[in-house]
Amino acid sequence: MPFTATVGDREVPCGDDQPLLDAFLRAGVWLPNSCNQGTCGTCKLRVVSGAVDHRDSPADTLTAEERTAGLALACQARLRSDVVVEGTGGVAGRATHPLRDLVATVRELEDIARDTRRLRLGLPEPLAFHAGQYVELTVPGTTVRRQYSLVNTAEEDKVLELHVRLVPGGAATERWIFDGLAIGDRVEVTGPLGDFVLPPADEDDGGPMVLIGGGTGLAPLIGLARTALGRDPDRRVLLYHGVRGAADLYDLDLMAELAEEYAGFSFVPVLSHEPESSHRSGFPTDVFVEDVASARGWSGWLCGPPPMVEAGVKAFKRRRMAPRMIHRENFTPADA
Numbered sequence: 001m002p003f004t005a006t007v008g009d010r011e012v013p014c015g016d017d018q019p020l021l022d023a024f025l026r027a028g029v030w031l032p033n034s035c036n037q038g039t040c041g042t043c044k045l046r047v048v049s050g051a052v053d054h055r056d057s058p059a060d061t062l063t064a065e066e067r068t069a070g071l072a073l074a075c076q077a078r079l080r081s082d083v084v085v086e087g088t089g090g091v092a093g094r095a096t097h098p099l100r101d102l103v104a105t106v107r108e109l110e111d112i113a114r115d116t117r118r119l120r121l122g123l124p125e126p127l128a129f130h131a132g133q134y135v136e137l138t139v140p141g142t143t144v145r146r147q148y149s150l151v152n153t154a155e156e157d158k159v160l161e162l163h164v165r166l167v168p169g170g171a172a173t174e175r176w177i178f179d180g181l182a183i184g185d186r187v188e189v190t191g192p193l194g195d196f197v198l199p200p201a202d203e204d205d206g207g208p209m210v211l212i213g214g215g216t217g218l219a220p221l222i223g224l225a226r227t228a229l230g231r232d233p234d235r236r237v238l239l240y241h242g243v244r245g246a247a248d249l250y251d252l253d254l255m256a257e258l259a260e261e262y263a264g265f266s267f268v269p270v271l272s273h274e275p276e277s278s279h280r281s282g283f284p285t286d287v288f289v290e291d292v293a294s295a296r297g298w299s300g301w302l303c304g305p306p307p308m309v310e311a312g313v314k315a316f317k318r319r320r321m322a323p324r325m326i327h328r329e330n331f332t333p334a335d336a
């Protein structure tokens with residue numbers, strides 16, 4: 001029997017086995033969310049009335065004390081009665097692009113760097129999303145889903161571009177996308193998800209931005225940077241790409257084109273394991289600290305492995321960036 005979940009003045013139906021977050025997002029009602037796996041805590045909300053089953057909520061993301069205090073992870077909780085919830089940040093409930101399931105067709109598969117593939121998926125109809133969000137792909141014949149950030153800007157809504165890094169033994173990568181997936185194949189896509197997005201245009205202060213991506217963490221930063229530059233072609237946008245070696249770099253032509261077109265855009269590749277290269281060496285978060293004396297008034301965008309993201313937060317704070325201006329997207333292995 002479906003129950004009803006209410007946030008603010010919005011009521012949505014929620015199936016027995018449907019995660020609360022899924023129900024809200026499919027109805028176009030926004031709740032904060034990021035990993036959709038129970039690991040980040042972004043979707044934590046307060047159950048004001050009614051009962052939920054916390055299902056697989058990890059104890060280190062939702063503690064016993066928090067459960068007793070009426071908190072829940074929206075991406076894990078299932079309803080056991082009608083509920084009223086409120087966001088812990090107080091901003092849940094606004095309209096958002098609805099979460100949808102679509103069957104896409106593989107248009108392009110290209111090896112663009114070491115162990116890295118570009119995947120372009122044609123959609124049967126446009127999908128509304130914000131630059132920086134991600135989609136989930138379902139591995140055929142399984143219930144396994146894997147998350148990939150969208151490279152696109154919101155206007156590029158008919159062919160989705162994803163950058164996929166090979167994970168040794170990975171169900172989605174080594175055993176599917178890098179082995180057997182072909183042009184013309186059909187792929188189940190669910191999205192959009194995540195809130196690694198720019199503020200709405202009328203709330204965007206237009207201040208300088210620094211974006212740091214590790215490996216394929218570059219993907220959403222491309223859409224964010226192009227969207228920001230589309231809003232203000234003179235904006236200062238500094239994009240760092242951290243990789244192990246030159247063989248891991250990709251889309252250098254695109255970066256050169258953006259630098260040519262927008263005077264305020266800079267792209268800095270940083271190699272951690274090739275000190276003799278002509279590129280900057282070390283970690284991109286350290287190179288940012290060398291390059292920028294003060295980031296007061298800037299916004300910062302971090303996407304990549306958690307240690308890089310944590311180092312980035314420290315680097316931004318060291319350069320006086322306000323914590324509320326720091327945005328992060330952790331890439332964690334799905335099996336972790």
Ligand code: FES
Nearest residue numbers: 034036038041075
């Ligand atoms: S814990 Fe629910 S979105 Fe991350």
